Amino acid sequence: xxxxxxxxxxxxxxxxxxxxxxxxxxxxxxxxxxxxxxxxxxxxxxxxxxxxxxxxxxxxxxxxxxxxxxxxxxxxxxxxxxxxxxxxxxxxxxxxxxxxxxxxxxxxxxxxxxxxxxxxxxxxxxxxxxxxxxxxxxxxxxxxxxxxxxxxxxxxxxxxxxxxxxxxxxxxxxxxxxxxxxxxxxxxxxxxxxxxxxxxxxxxxxxxxxxxxxxxxxxxxxxxxxxxxxxxxxxxxxxxxxxxxxxxxxxxxxxxxxxxxxxxxxxxxxxxxxxxxxxxxxxxxxxxxxxxxxxxxxxxxxxxxxxxxxxxxxxxxxxxxxxxxxxxxxxxxxxxxxxxxxxxxxxxxxxxxxxxxxxxxxxxxxxxxxxxxxxxxxxxxxxxxxxxxxxxx
Numbered sequence: 001x002x003x004x005x006x007x008x009x010x011x012x013x014x015x016x017x018x019x020x021x022x023x024x025x026x027x028x029x030x031x032x033x034x035x036x037x038x039x040x041x042x043x044x045x046x047x048x049x050x051x052x053x054x055x056x057x058x059x060x061x062x063x064x065x066x067x068x069x070x071x072x073x074x075x076x077x078x079x080x081x082x083x084x085x086x087x088x089x090x091x092x093x094x095x096x097x098x099x100x101x102x103x104x105x106x107x108x109x110x111x112x113x114x115x116x117x118x119x120x121x122x123x124x125x126x127x128x129x130x131x132x133x134x135x136x137x138x139x140x141x142x143x144x145x146x147x148x149x150x151x152x153x154x155x156x157x158x159x160x161x162x163x164x165x166x167x168x169x170x171x172x173x174x175x176x177x178x179x180x181x182x183x184x185x186x187x188x189x190x191x192x193x194x195x196x197x198x199x200x201x202x203x204x205x206x207x208x209x210x211x212x213x214x215x216x217x218x219x220x221x222x223x224x225x226x227x228x229x230x231x232x233x234x235x236x237x238x239x240x241x242x243x244x245x246x247x248x249x250x251x252x253x254x255x256x257x258x259x260x261x262x263x264x265x266x267x268x269x270x271x272x273x274x275x276x277x278x279x280x281x282x283x284x285x286x287x288x289x290x291x292x293x294x295x296x297x298x299x300x301x302x303x304x305x306x307x308x309x310x311x312x313x314x315x316x317x318x319x320x321x322x323x324x325x326x327x328x329x330x331x332x333x334x335x336x337x338x339x340x341x342x343x344x345x346x347x348x349x350x351x352x353x354x355x356x357x358x359x360x361x362x363x364x365x366x367x368x369x370x371x372x373x374x375x376x377x378x379x380x381x382x383x384x385x386x387x388x389x390x391x392x393x
Contacts, residue, residue, distance in 0.1 A: 004219065004234070004338060005202040029198040030224030036189065037226045038182040040157035048073045050172055051153065053146045053186030058172075061154055062123035062162040065116040073166060074114070081114070081166035082106040082140040083122060084147055089161055089320030092125055093134045104147040106140040109164070113137075123162040125318075142167075149189040156192070158295040161320035197333035199224040208233075212270065213277035221334060228288055232334055233273065236281035239339075243364045245282035246343040247272040248331045248352050250289040253296050261376035262303065268369050272346050275369075283340060285331050292316065293325030311383045324388070328352060332359030348390040366391075 039049045046064040051057050060073045062083070073081060083106065090105045091097055097105075113119075118133055144150065144165050154163050188195065204220040210233075219232045238244055249272065255265030269284070276282025291299030294316060302315035313323040332355070335343065344365040345353055353363050370392050373381050384390040 003205055003217075004238075005205050028225075029195045030226075032184075032188045032225070033192075033195050033199055033223065034225035035182065035184040036153065036156060036192065039153060039184050042182050043154060043157040043159060043163075048076070049153070050168060050183040051146055051150055051186060051189075052183050053149070055145050056168040056172060057144050057146055057150065058166045058168050059150050059153065060119075060164040061157065061159045062119040062164060063160045065119040065164070067116050070114060070116055070119070070164075073164060076169050076172055077166035078169045079142065079167045081109060081164045082142060082144070083109050083119075083137065084144065084150060084163050084165045085122075086151055086161045086320045088317040088322070089125075092318045092320065093122065094137075104143075104151060106143050106147065106165070107137040108140040110136055114164075119162075119164060123160040146186045149186040152189045152192065153184065155294075155321070155325065156189075158297065160298070193327040193329045196223050196226070196228075197329040199226065200230070200330060200333050200337070202337060203229075210273060210277075212274045215277070216273075219338075221337070223330075230288055230330060230334060231286040232338060233284040233286060234338070235273065235276040235283070236279075238281055238283065241279075241281040243342040243344050243362075244340065245272075245276050245279055245346050245367060246335065246340065247276075247282075247284045247346040247369070248287060248328060248356075249284055250287050250292065250326060253290060254299075261374055263377055263380060264371035267371045271369060271371070275346065275367075282346075283335070283338060283343075285334050287326075287328075287331060289326045292323070293327075294319070294321045311387070312380055313383060313387045324351070328355035329359060332356055332361050335361055348384075348392055350389060350391065 042049050043059065043061040044064060046066040046069050048069055049059045051059055058073050058076055060069055085105050087097065087103050087105060113133055113136065121133055150163060150165055151161050154161055200221050200223055202219060203222045206218060208216055208218045210216045213235045215236050217234050219234060221230045249269055252263060252265035254260035255263045256269050259266055272284055290296045291302065298319055298321065301319055305315035305318055306312065310318060316323055342362045342364055344367050345356065345363050346367045346369050347353065348368055348370060353366055357363050368391065381392060385392045
């Protein structure tokens with residue numbers, strides 16, 4: 001089989017990439033993503049992060065807050081901090097919110113609730129005291145202008161979307177102060193999904209014969225500055241097919257690897273590979289977007305809520321996430337790097353068709369990939385059709 005990227009190695013030169021030469025004095029996409037990645041790791045470890053912008057602010061994830069990090073945030077704050085929540089998370093804590101339609105809400109934190117225990121309670125909401133604590137929260141007078149970017153960062157960290165935010169003291173507003181590598185900017189968070197696509201590089205390729213597709217190879221891509229890896233399973237010779245079958249498959253540890261009956265992911269994965277082999281060519285993009293983009297840990301939390309009666313969409317929202325947090329810019333970029341401009345998209349999800357089309361990939365046809373209910377995932381599939389608009393008929 002002819003290699004598509006014979007030059008791809010783990011040491012592929014950065015200078016060979018078309019997006020490394022940013023306009024003007026702008027930093028390369030990989031450098032900007034590295035700041036987001038390092039800040040995400042600090043938040044996951046319970047640390048405080050500086051978010052740069054017109055109004056620099058300090059952030060602390062509620063889910064991972066430590067007593068020492070709360071003290072650190074207060075030390076460097078220019079004003080009392082506030083609790084920042086997505087609208088869906090606030091609704092879970094307070095019930096229906098009829099006074100505002102804002103997507104990001106800030107609440108004043110009484111001193112007695114500025115503790116690691118209380119903050120974790122607001123994030124997880126399953127803590128028994130959370131409802132009692134919430135009765136002492138009032139809308140904050142200060143609404144951080146970068147609140148949306150702050151919540152995007154906490155989501156990139158894979159944490160529940162609840163965090164403490166405070167105005168940074170004057171000495172921290174200098175971009176050179178502190179560890180700048182872990183101080184992302186508000187604008188970069190707004191451009192995050194496009195930066196991911198720009199910083200994508202092929203790094204490895206190997207022939208990997210599969211049980212149902214002997215003529216298969218796997219190509220690994222890496223997002224520079226972030227360490228995230230994406231994979232393309234290429235069946236046959238794409239050059240012989242002007243519009244090959246393509247599937248955008250979000251990683252599903254429980255379905256793809258464990259054979260979970262709660263979803264149809266594993267069957268769709270293997271069914272797509274089989275159909276591509278039968279046609280002689282195809283591409284399956286295996287995307288690092290577990291649980292519609294909320295991550296494996298949060299997907300398990302959503303499963304627990306589904307066991308209490310919520311459907312897939314409402315469970316995600318109860319955790320503070322949107323129904324679907326995925327974006328497909330990176331998928332379009334992978335296809336571009338593979339030289340695939342026209343596709344027959346193997347999907348039941350019209351949103352994927354629209355996403356690829358918006359990024360310049362011509363979708364000449366949508367091919368259905370319908371899996372029959374198994375007695376366990378019946379409600380899951382019904383929710384896909386009724387509430388997510390998937391075409392399962």
